Amino acid sequence: MPAPRITLVDVARLAGVHTATASRALNPATRGQVSESTATRVAEAAKALNYQPNRMARGLRTNRTFTVGVLIPDITNPLFPPIVRGIEDALAPAGYTALLANSDNDPETERLHVETMLARQVDGLIMATARRSDPLVEHVAASGVPVVLVNRRSEDDRIPSVVPDDGKGIRLAVRHLVSLGHARIAHVAGPLHVSTGMARHRAFLEAMREEALEPDEELIAFARWFTVEEGARAFRALLPTNGRFTAVVTANDLIAIGCYDVMAEQGLRCPEDLSITGYNDIPLLDKLRPSLTTVRLEHYELGATAANLLLEPAADASTSARTILVEPTLVVRGSTMSLARAAEAPTRSSRR
Amino acid sequence: MPAPRITLVDVARLAGVHTATASRALNPATRGQVSESTATRVAEAAKALNYQPNRMARGLRTNRTFTVGVLIPDITNPLFPPIVRGIEDALAPAGYTALLANSDNDPETERLHVETMLARQVDGLIMATARRSDPLVEHVAASGVPVVLVNRRSEDDRIPSVVPDDGKGIRLAVRHLVSLGHARIAHVAGPLHVSTGMARHRAFLEAMREEALEPDEELIAFARWFTVEEGARAFRALLPTNGRFTAVVTANDLIAIGCYDVMAEQGLRCPEDLSITGYNDIPLLDKLRPSLTTVRLEHYELGATAANLLLEPAADASTSARTILVEPTLVVRGSTMSLARAAEAPTRSSRR
DNA sequence: CAAGAGCCTGCAATCGATTGCATGCGCCTA
DNA sequence: TAGGCGCATGCAATCGATTGCAGGCTCTTG
Structure with a gap:
C-alpha cells in the first residue's frame, strides 16, 4: 500500500493557512515574511505529517534541481x-x-x-x-x-x-631518482591527448634538463592509456636498449604496475636492477612487492x-x-634505491 | 549567455500543432494516436530545435523520475x-x-x-x-x-x-585448504550484524564439520568491520595459540591483508608458515606478495x-x-600451499 | 481622528509536460 | 443523401510548489 504522499496542501490545511503562507514559513529565506507564531505552527504541522517537499515540483518552478x-x-x-x-x-x-x-x-x-x-x-x-x-x-x-x-x-x-600540479609532481620523482645517483632515466608517458599525460611528459623533459640531464628519446615510451596493459606494452618497447637506463619515471601507478609485470617476466629485479616511480598513490601500492615509490595526490x-x-x-x-x-608529495617506498647500493646487490639475474 | 531552453511549445509551434499533439507524437506509447504525417513533422521539428523534454515537468505529471x-x-x-x-x-x-x-x-x-x-x-x-x-x-x-x-x-x-552465495564460497576455501592437507584451520570472521559476516562465519563452521573437522573456538576471531585494521587486530588475538593452526580462512580480502601485515610484523612467512584465503577478489590482489588465494565474485x-x-x-x-x-569461484594463488611442501621449506623464522 | 506606513496573509499565475474529454472532419453505409 | 462511426487534433485541467501583487489589519503620527 503506497503511502499517500503528503503535500504542502495538507500541511497548510492542518496549520490553518494558505499554501503560500505555508511555503514561506517553511523556506528559511522567506521565513521573515510570516509572523513567528504561524511560522512555528506551520513547522509543527510539517513535522507532525512528516512533510517532505516534492523537489520536482519545486525544481519546475525555481529551475533548480539541487x-x-x-x-x-x-x-x-x-x-x-x-x-x-x-x-x-x-x-x-x-x-x-x-x-x-x-x-x-x-x-x-x-x-x-x-x-x-x-x-x-x-x-x-x-x-x-x-x-x-x-x-x-x-x-x-x-x-x-x-x-x-x-x-x-x-x-x-x-x-x-x-x-x-603535474609539473611539481614529476619534478619530485626525477629529483628523488637523481639524488639517489641515477642519471640514465627512462620515461613511460601516458596518453598525450589528455592534460595529465601531456603535462607529465613535458614536466619530465623539463625536470631532466633542470638536473642538467638531456632526456634520451630512445628511453621514452608512450602508453596509449593509463592502464596496466598499456604500461606493460610501452615498457616492453624500452627493453631493447638493454642496460641503457637504471630508473624509470612513469606517468601513473597503473602504468608502473605494468612495468612490474614485464620486469617479473624478464627476470629483472626491482629496485636492484631498476628503480621505478609511479604517480597518484592509489590504494594498496604499499602492499605490493616491492612497495611502489610514487607521487601522492589527495584525490x-x-x-x-x-x-x-x-x-x-x-x-x-x-x-x-x-x-x-x-x-603533490613524494612517497618513498621500496621500488627506488640508490644506484650505489644497487651495484652492491648480488649479480643481476640474466634475461631469458 | 545561457541558451534559452527549448520547450514543447516551441516544437509544437514549429510543427504547427498543439502541444498536446506534439507530446503524443513524441511519446512512443501514444504515437499511434496521431497521424503518421504529423508524427514525422513533429519529430523533425524536435530534431531541428534539438528539443530535450524537461524531465522534471514530465516527472511532476507522471510521478516518475527515471x-x-x-x-x-x-x-x-x-x-x-x-x-x-x-x-x-x-x-x-x-x-x-x-x-x-x-x-x-x-x-x-x-x-x-x-x-x-x-x-x-x-x-x-x-x-x-x-x-x-x-x-x-x-x-x-x-x-x-x-x-x-x-x-x-x-x-x-x-x-x-x-x-x-556465501555458504558455497567459504566451502570452496575450506575444501581447498583441506585438500592441501590442512586440518588445523583458523578463521577471522567479519561483523556478525551484517548478512555477509554472519553467513560466512556460519558457513565456516558447517564446512569444517562437513570435512569432519571440529572447529576450535580458540582459533576463531572476529573483526568488527571489513577493514585492514580490524583484520589485523582480530588476527593478533589468534597469535597466542602459537602453532595451533596452519591456515586461516578470512571473511574478506581486506581482513586477509590485515593478516598479511601482522604476519610481516611477526616475521611469519606466507604461505610457508601459514596459508591464507580471502573473499571477494578485489583488484590488485594478484600483485601482492604473495598473491592472495581468494573466493572470486563477479561484483x-x-x-x-x-x-x-x-x-x-x-x-x-x-x-x-x-x-x-x-x-562464487575459487582463485588459487600464492598464499596457500600444501602442508607437505610447507614442511620442506627452510626453518620457520622465529618470532620476535 | 484621519491618513499613512508596515506587516501578514491570501489570491492566482506560473514552471513544462501529460492526458481525459470534447470536437471536427472525412468517409462509409443504408 | 442523411446518419453514424472513428480517427486526428485541440482544449483545458493537472501535478506541487513558488512568488509578484494586492488587500486587510494594526499601529503610529501629524
Missing part, C-alpha cells in the same frame, strides 16, 4: 572513487546530490550522458573526462550550465578546473575542491575562471 | 566500484540514472540519504548497506518504493536481494542483476520476493 552531474571515465579505476567521494561529501552539506555516469573515455557515450544530465536539469556538471581539446566541454560551457573539470583540464583555460581533496568551486556563487564573468593546482 | 537511488557504505572500498558500475550499466539502457550516496555504515547518515532520495521521488532504491535486522530497509519497503538489496541481505526475506554482475531485478515489472505481490544468489 542535482549535479558527475561524469567520469570509469569508477572501477581506483583513481576515481576518492574523487567521487570528495565530490559527494562536499555537495551533501549544501543539499546537492550527485548523478554519476561512466563514459569509458568514449566521446559518444560522454555526449549521451551529458545530454541526459542536461535534460535532467542538473544545476552543474563536474567532468573528469576532459581531453586537452574537447568540443563537448566547450559545448557545455557555452550552454550556460556551470561546469568544473577535475583531474584533467582542457586547453581552453576559461573552463574552471581542479587538477594536480579526495581534488574532488571536494572541484565541488566547492562549482557551488561557489558564480563570480562575475570578468573574474577569469580559475584553475586550481593541487600540491 | 532516477534510482543507490546507497552504499563507501565507494572507496574497492568492493563497491564494480557493483556501482554494474548497476549503472544496467540502468542506463532503460533510461534510468543513478543517484549515489555513501553512508559510512552510519544509520543516521543512511536515514538522511534515504529521506533525501525519497523526497527526490526516486523510482526505486538499491541499498548495499543493509544490516541483518534493519528498520530503515523495512521502512522503505513499507513506504511502497521498490527496493532491492545488494551484496548484503536483510533477515526479512520479503525484501528482494542479490547476494553472494559487476551482482550490481547489474540487482538493477535488473529492480526494473523488472513488479511481479504481483503474491510472487514472494526473490533472493538471488551469485555463484
Whole structure:
C-alpha cells in the first residue's frame, strides 16, 4: 500500500493557512515574511505529517534541481572513487546530490550522458573526462550550465578546473631518482591527448634538463592509456636498449604496475636492477612487492575542491575562471634505491 | 549567455500543432494516436530545435523520475566500484540514472540519504548497506518504493536481494585448504550484524564439520568491520595459540591483508608458515606478495542483476520476493600451499 | 481622528509536460 | 443523401510548489 504522499496542501490545511503562507514559513529565506507564531505552527504541522517537499515540483518552478552531474571515465579505476567521494561529501552539506555516469573515455557515450544530465536539469556538471581539446566541454560551457573539470583540464583555460600540479609532481620523482645517483632515466608517458599525460611528459623533459640531464628519446615510451596493459606494452618497447637506463619515471601507478609485470617476466629485479616511480598513490601500492615509490595526490581533496568551486556563487564573468593546482608529495617506498647500493646487490639475474 | 531552453511549445509551434499533439507524437506509447504525417513533422521539428523534454515537468505529471537511488557504505572500498558500475550499466539502457550516496555504515547518515532520495521521488532504491535486522530497509519497503538489496541481505526475506552465495564460497576455501592437507584451520570472521559476516562465519563452521573437522573456538576471531585494521587486530588475538593452526580462512580480502601485515610484523612467512584465503577478489590482489588465494565474485554482475531485478515489472505481490544468489569461484594463488611442501621449506623464522 | 506606513496573509499565475474529454472532419453505409 | 462511426487534433485541467501583487489589519503620527 503506497503511502499517500503528503503535500504542502495538507500541511497548510492542518496549520490553518494558505499554501503560500505555508511555503514561506517553511523556506528559511522567506521565513521573515510570516509572523513567528504561524511560522512555528506551520513547522509543527510539517513535522507532525512528516512533510517532505516534492523537489520536482519545486525544481519546475525555481529551475533548480539541487542535482549535479558527475561524469567520469570509469569508477572501477581506483583513481576515481576518492574523487567521487570528495565530490559527494562536499555537495551533501549544501543539499546537492550527485548523478554519476561512466563514459569509458568514449566521446559518444560522454555526449549521451551529458545530454541526459542536461535534460535532467542538473544545476552543474563536474567532468573528469576532459581531453586537452574537447568540443563537448566547450559545448557545455557555452550552454550556460556551470561546469568544473577535475583531474584533467582542457586547453581552453576559461573552463574552471581542479587538477594536480603535474609539473611539481614529476619534478619530485626525477629529483628523488637523481639524488639517489641515477642519471640514465627512462620515461613511460601516458596518453598525450589528455592534460595529465601531456603535462607529465613535458614536466619530465623539463625536470631532466633542470638536473642538467638531456632526456634520451630512445628511453621514452608512450602508453596509449593509463592502464596496466598499456604500461606493460610501452615498457616492453624500452627493453631493447638493454642496460641503457637504471630508473624509470612513469606517468601513473597503473602504468608502473605494468612495468612490474614485464620486469617479473624478464627476470629483472626491482629496485636492484631498476628503480621505478609511479604517480597518484592509489590504494594498496604499499602492499605490493616491492612497495611502489610514487607521487601522492589527495584525490579526495581534488574532488571536494572541484565541488566547492562549482557551488561557489558564480563570480562575475570578468573574474577569469580559475584553475586550481593541487600540491603533490613524494612517497618513498621500496621500488627506488640508490644506484650505489644497487651495484652492491648480488649479480643481476640474466634475461631469458 | 545561457541558451534559452527549448520547450514543447516551441516544437509544437514549429510543427504547427498543439502541444498536446506534439507530446503524443513524441511519446512512443501514444504515437499511434496521431497521424503518421504529423508524427514525422513533429519529430523533425524536435530534431531541428534539438528539443530535450524537461524531465522534471514530465516527472511532476507522471510521478516518475527515471532516477534510482543507490546507497552504499563507501565507494572507496574497492568492493563497491564494480557493483556501482554494474548497476549503472544496467540502468542506463532503460533510461534510468543513478543517484549515489555513501553512508559510512552510519544509520543516521543512511536515514538522511534515504529521506533525501525519497523526497527526490526516486523510482526505486538499491541499498548495499543493509544490516541483518534493519528498520530503515523495512521502512522503505513499507513506504511502497521498490527496493532491492545488494551484496548484503536483510533477515526479512520479503525484501528482494542479490547476494553472494556465501555458504558455497567459504566451502570452496575450506575444501581447498583441506585438500592441501590442512586440518588445523583458523578463521577471522567479519561483523556478525551484517548478512555477509554472519553467513560466512556460519558457513565456516558447517564446512569444517562437513570435512569432519571440529572447529576450535580458540582459533576463531572476529573483526568488527571489513577493514585492514580490524583484520589485523582480530588476527593478533589468534597469535597466542602459537602453532595451533596452519591456515586461516578470512571473511574478506581486506581482513586477509590485515593478516598479511601482522604476519610481516611477526616475521611469519606466507604461505610457508601459514596459508591464507580471502573473499571477494578485489583488484590488485594478484600483485601482492604473495598473491592472495581468494573466493572470486563477479561484483559487476551482482550490481547489474540487482538493477535488473529492480526494473523488472513488479511481479504481483503474491510472487514472494526473490533472493538471488551469485555463484562464487575459487582463485588459487600464492598464499596457500600444501602442508607437505610447507614442511620442506627452510626453518620457520622465529618470532620476535 | 484621519491618513499613512508596515506587516501578514491570501489570491492566482506560473514552471513544462501529460492526458481525459470534447470536437471536427472525412468517409462509409443504408 | 442523411446518419453514424472513428480517427486526428485541440482544449483545458493537472501535478506541487513558488512568488509578484494586492488587500486587510494594526499601529503610529501629524
